[in-house]
Amino acid sequence: MKKNPQTELIHAPRKAPQYVSTVQPPLYRASTIIFENTNALFNRHWTDDYDYSYGTHGTPTTFTLGDNIAQIEGGLHHLLAPSGLSAINLVNACFLNHGDEVWVADNIYGPNMEHLRNLEKRYGVMVKVYNPIDVDSFAPSNKTKLIWLEAAGSVTLEFPNLVGLVKKAQAHNVLTALDNTWGAGIAFNAFDFSTEHLSVDITVHALTKYPSGGGDILMGSVVTRDKKLHHQLFRAHAIQGISISGDDAAQVQRSLSSMRLRYEHQSRSALQLLDWLKQQKQFVQVLHPADEQSSGHNYWKEICTEQHSAGLVSVVFDPKYTLEDIRTFCDALTLFKLGFSWGGPVSLVMLYNLKEMRVLEHSHIKTGLLVRFCIGLEHPADLIQDIENALQHLNKQQFE
Ligand SMILES: Cc1ncc(COP(=O)(O)O)c(C=O)c1O
Known part of the structure; x- marks a missing residue:
């Protein structure tokens, strides 16, 4: 029976014919997912990993991306979240209860520490801080539930002693x-990273960085190989209503095929910068895991290869330079843009005052203000030139 034009428009057939094939998987956008019949409705199990019931649980687009992320990282089960930080929070909210102890590395991503401090204040979770390169500083008790590694x-x-820390955690039944x-699942396999085939229980990944690669999307993932842990996380994910947009998932999916090439390119560029930065007299320390003098270098060497050291390099300025001097330096850069994050095409710079960031004493990092460079996809020679020009600005100021 002929319907009114408005109804015809809304109910127009939407399925692509079977023979249509595209390079990228089709994009599904959904809050509502339509059940074929009441049988399908009553037989659904929302606790199934690939249940199609409602947009928050996932769509073929988000499941495809999650499968790929799990595969890249060497895991089996996945959940996606709207940012890296929300993926971190999902793990904390899922496993930490009143009276539980959680250990965090002193150099952990700052907002994770802040989130945990909030849990400590409001819910009585106890936060302990360890030095990532000193296994002895991690002293689990029978209350310890979780250790965060980075x-x-x-x-x-600093590259942590992953082998030592994971072995100790496992011996004490700590997640x-x-x-x-x-x-990013490229430098090493977190689920099989030593000759003894050690594995972490859970990985969290800010897909905002290398997987997205564009500096324009926020997303996070939580991956495990353990079905029981995954189901605990799955429940927490579902009841908190954590979900991502299909459009964002499709964009990240599209970038995944070039991720390894970008990662390796940025790693190589960072190594070139590292060599050059080490020769500049304005810096008293250059920090990069592939550098022999950087803390944890041997632990990095144990599990990563040279071409897999990401695109981040930090420098500590000679203490004679003031905050004003470092600001002058940062403002004089033209290719390096001042901004948080990394993994995108544009190189970024950020300045930090370590004294305000660390809980423990750090004899391995010299005093002075620190600048982190995040290497993008520009030619490394141009990036070096940019830093050289900005340093000249700084030197000029010293003579004035
Ligand atoms: C190491 C690390 N983990 C997690 C995150 C959080 O990611 P997002 O920005 O997607 O919340 C960041 C962001 O800078 C990060 O650097």
Whole structure:
């Protein structure tokens, strides 16, 4: 029976014919998912990993992306979240209860520490801080539930003793969660990273960085190989209504095929910058896990290869330079833009005052203000030139 034009428009057939094939998977956008009949409605199990019931649980687009992320990281089960930080929070909210102890590396991503401090204040979770390169500083008790690992750590880029820390955690029945954003599943396999086939329990990945690669999308993932852990996380994910947009998932999916090439290119560029930065007299320390003098270098060498060291390098300025001087330097850069994040096409710079960021004493990092460079996809020679020009600005100021 002929319907009114408005109804015809809304109910027009939408399925592509079977023979249509495209390079990228089709994009599904959904809040409502339409059931074929009441049988399908009553037989659904929303706790199934690939249940199609409602947009928050997922669509073929988000499941495809999650499968790919899990595969890249060496995991089996996945959940996606609207940012890296919300993926971190999902793990904390799922496993930490009143009276539980959680250990965090002193160089952990700052907002994770802030989130945990908030849980400590409001819900009586106890937060303990360890030195990532000193296994002895991690002293689990029978209250310890979780340890957060990050390799390499944020800003100061020390590579932790992953082998030692994971072995100790396992011996004490402590869950291990790794922020895998730096390694991106490329630098090492978090689920099989030593000759003894050690594995962390959970990885969290800020897909905002290398997987997105554009500097324009926020997203996070939580990956495990353990079905039981995954189901705990799955429930927490579902009841908190954590979900991502199909459009964002399709964009990240599109970037995944070039991720390894971008990662390797940015790693190589960072190594070139590292060599050059080490020769500049304005810096008293250059921090990069592939540098022999950087803390945790041997632990990095144990599990990563040279071409897989990401695109981040930090420098500590000679203490004779004031904050004003460092601001002058940063403002004089033209290719490096002042901004948070990394993994995109544009190189970024950010300045930090370590004294305000760390809980423990750090004899391995020299005093002075620190600047982190995040290498984009520009030619490394141009990036070096940009820093050289900005340094000249700084030197000029010293003579005035
Ligand atoms: C190591 C690390 N983990 C997690 C995050 C959080 O990611 P997002 O910005 O997507 O919340 C960041 C962001 O800078 C990060 O550097």
